[in-house]
Amino acid sequence: MLKIQEIRELIKLIDESSIDEFTFEQNGSKVSMSKNNQPTVQAVNQSGATPVAVPPAPEPAPQPPAPANAENQAADPAGASGTAAASAADADLVAITSPMVGTFYESPSPDAEPYVKKGDPIQKDSVVCIVEAMKLMNEIEAEVNGEIVDILVENGQLVEYGQEMFTVKRK
Amino acid sequence: MRTSILQLLRENQNEFLSGEWLSSQLGCSRTAVWKHIQTLLDRGYEIEAVRNKGYRLKVFSDAFTEDAVIGQIRAVWPDAAVEFYSSASSTQTLAHRLLETMTAERGIVIADEQTNGKGRLGRSFSSQKGEGIWVSIVMRPNIPVHQMPQLTLVTATAVCKAVREQTGIELTIKWPNDLLLNGKKCCGILTEVQSDPDQVKSMIVGIGLNVNNNDFPEWLFDKATSLSMETGERFDRLQLLSALIHSMETMFSLYEEKGFSVIKPIWEASAESPGANIRARTRERVYEGINRGIDDDGVLLIEKENGEIERLLSADIEKIPDKS
Numbered sequence A: 001m002l003k004i005q006e007i008r009e010l011i012k013l014i015d016e017s018s019i020d021e022f023t024f025e026q027n028g029s030k031v032s033m034s035k036n037n038q039p040t041v042q043a044v045n046q047s048g049a050t051p052v053a054v055p056p057a058p059e060p061a062p063q064p065p066a067p068a069n070a071e072n073q074a075a076d077p078a079g080a081s082g083t084a085a086a087s088a089a090d091a092d093l094v095a096i097t098s099p100m101v102g103t104f105y106e107s108p109s110p111d112a113e114p115y116v117k118k119g120d121p122i123q124k125d126s127v128v129c130i131v132e133a134m135k136l137m138n139e140i141e142a143e144v145n146g147e148i149v150d151i152l153v154e155n156g157q158l159v160e161y162g163q164e165m166f167t168v169k170r171k
Numbered sequence B: 001m002r003t004s005i006l007q008l009l010r011e012n013q014n015e016f017l018s019g020e021w022l023s024s025q026l027g028c029s030r031t032a033v034w035k036h037i038q039t040l041l042d043r044g045y046e047i048e049a050v051r052n053k054g055y056r057l058k059v060f061s062d063a064f065t066e067d068a069v070i071g072q073i074r075a076v077w078p079d080a081a082v083e084f085y086s087s088a089s090s091t092q093t094l095a096h097r098l099l100e101t102m103t104a105e106r107g108i109v110i111a112d113e114q115t116n117g118k119g120r121l122g123r124s125f126s127s128q129k130g131e132g133i134w135v136s137i138v139m140r141p142n143i144p145v146h147q148m149p150q151l152t153l154v155t156a157t158a159v160c161k162a163v164r165e166q167t168g169i170e171l172t173i174k175w176p177n178d179l180l181l182n183g184k185k186c187c188g189i190l191t192e193v194q195s196d197p198d199q200v201k202s203m204i205v206g207i208g209l210n211v212n213n214n215d216f217p218e219w220l221f222d223k224a225t226s227l228s229m230e231t232g233e234r235f236d237r238l239q240l241l242s243a244l245i246h247s248m249e250t251m252f253s254l255y256e257e258k259g260f261s262v263i264k265p266i267w268e269a270s271a272e273s274p275g276a277n278i279r280a281r282t283r284e285r286v287y288e289g290i291n292r293g294i295d296d297d298g299v300l301l302i303e304k305e306n307g308e309i310e311r312l313l314s315a316d317i318e319k320i321p322d323k324s
Helices: A004-016 A070-075 A080-089 B002-011 B019-026 B030-042 B066-076 B091-101 B145-167 B227-231 B237-258 B260-269
Strands: A021-026 A029-035 A039-045 A093-097 A102-105 A127-133 A136-141 A146-151 A164-170 B047-050 B054-057 B081-085 B107-111 B132-139 B172-174 B178-181 B184-195 B200-210 B277-281 B286-294 B300-303 B309-312 B316-319
Touching: A004 A021, A004 A029, A102 A136, A127 A164, A136 B145, B002 B019, B002 B030, B002 B054, B019 B030, B019 B054, B030 B047, B066 B081, B066 B107, B066 B237, B081 B091, B091 B107, B091 B132, B091 B184, B091 B200, B132 B237, B145 B172, B145 B178, B145 B184, B145 B200, B145 B227, B145 B237, B145 B260, B184 B227, B200 B227, B200 B237, B237 B260, B260 B286, B277 B300, B286 B309
Parallel strands: A136 B184, B081 B107
Antiparallel strands: A021 A029, A029 A039, A093 A164, A102 A127, A127 A136, A146 A164, B047 B054, B107 B132, B132 B200, B172 B178, B178 B184, B184 B200, B277 B286, B277 B316, B286 B300, B300 B309
């Protein structure tokens, strides 16, 4: 797996270049970068070790960029463009993304029911999951009225900043 | 110095200690002793001063009543929304309910007893009547979202500071926010945050501080302790509560203003076993290595056998006992 310093150098090089998208694969690790208004960076280690996250820029864009999740990337090497295409196809579908790097929990405690299941109606202030980092339990609210169409991450999985966790059909 | 005086008074609770004796014990002037006694009096310690006899700490009293508690809180946070319960299921659950209607910047739910205290991930938290501080504090910290996880470390430093100032006891912090005394857990912190994608809306910090507990359920016995069990003294919960709220205000103001770089050295000064062998359990795997403290974000660093440093964001850590 690439070292943080190597990823940093890569980011710097790509940032200074005219390249818009960049993918690098080695020993089951994959790094994809693409430039939007704000560059979005995500590293995915397909062998299952801890992914490396590059901390978000101190001033995130007003509309946080939504990088593709691991599944999308595996299926679509173009990465972020896959999400864009999907959103264009159905404007009512929106994603709930993680505001921070951390562990995704579907329920308030291991033996409790998940906050939401596929098909559940949700309100703006419905708690849909917890993202935990350094013992801080962040209760993620939906921020949108609608219905849960898909859950894109698994209980206990590490999620990246901006990673899509749910697909919601807006109502 | 002040804590040393308090310590001496406590150790000789029923005796008068002369100013002269105190000054010789502490290597300072009698005037200095007198000044420190005045400060302790200001802080609410009941110290008797009798001419030709000296100073004596009066018998311990812990009047943890609704009026007294609310009075202490309002002295620091005049506008806070405050709820006191002589018995409550869980202050954390009640604080969630308080937050729904709360317009104030600060809120506090405090109970003399919790019948169903809430730990992280639904674990229960032991909290017997009259023996500890069971409190949930609601704040609205003004910080960028990506800094949120640091809130747990800030709270840990605030509790350490309050306990040190009131009792002279040095708690140690096990990353990120378990507070230990002689290696056993003395205080648990549960931090829950409500956030938008781009801002922190509110934070509910549950703090369970074991103060005067003398006993724990058997399954907790080798893991948990209280200030009292380790020192043989009883402490005034009201004064501790007051110090805690002061300290939360101080540390969070400092953090909002200056960022984590000023909190980091304070956290590190209380950190448990830097350089020791630790085991860190994440959901996927277990790491063993040397505790290398925290990085500039507060993330745990562990040095593995191959010399590589791993950054851990979510893990439960424990010290590996020495092999001797």
